[in-house]
Amino acid sequence: GAVVSQHPSWVICKSGTSVKIECRSLDFQATTMFWYRQFPKQSLMLMATSNEGSKATYEQGVEKDKFLINHASLTLSTLTVTSAHPEDSSFYICSAPVGGRSYEQFFGPGTRLTVL
């Protein structure tokens, strides 16, 4: 099946710094990717839809200036958490649909962000 990778798998940073997380589709092209946030023992919350070649679409309540998304190619989307604070500590997961159909959506392994 299709594979989605994320890098890094975990990151620790100081408060006030910015952190970039990469999401790559390894063996397929993805015009759309999704970014989720997952708090401990809670469900996945969709943050935004990353669109190749155009602006990301953010869900209600998600600060677009805080969580910058760039989808520069058909295989790479990046999420940058700007001026990170401890409350941004979370597990960030990306996914990509294959063939543009929702049921063929593949998930990355996630990135654990800890902000000190």
Place this chain on the structure above:
Amino acid sequence: AQRVTQPEKLLSVFKGAPVELKCNYSYSGSPELFWYVQYSRQRLQLLLRHISRESIKGFTADLNKGETSFHLKKPFAQEEDSAMYYCALSGFGNEKLTFGTGTRLTIIP
């Protein structure tokens, strides 16, 4: 607005006993329903989807539009079924998924 409800956060079942994980949804149009599973230390993966009407690893789920439910069932639980299960919904032809809060299933040997 679309919503997915999984009423049970935790469910423990003895090995060999039947399993049922409940999922109810709210959606104004024609939904597509899915079950995703996350085994320990693994990524989220698709278990099954309602349009396929298939059985995966012994699990089945039937979409009941009258009750707006999509419960996941398995007649005989196995230890390897222990995992986190998420019910998810998308609008027909829409790639965006809305997840339920998940149910952690533990199979007792």
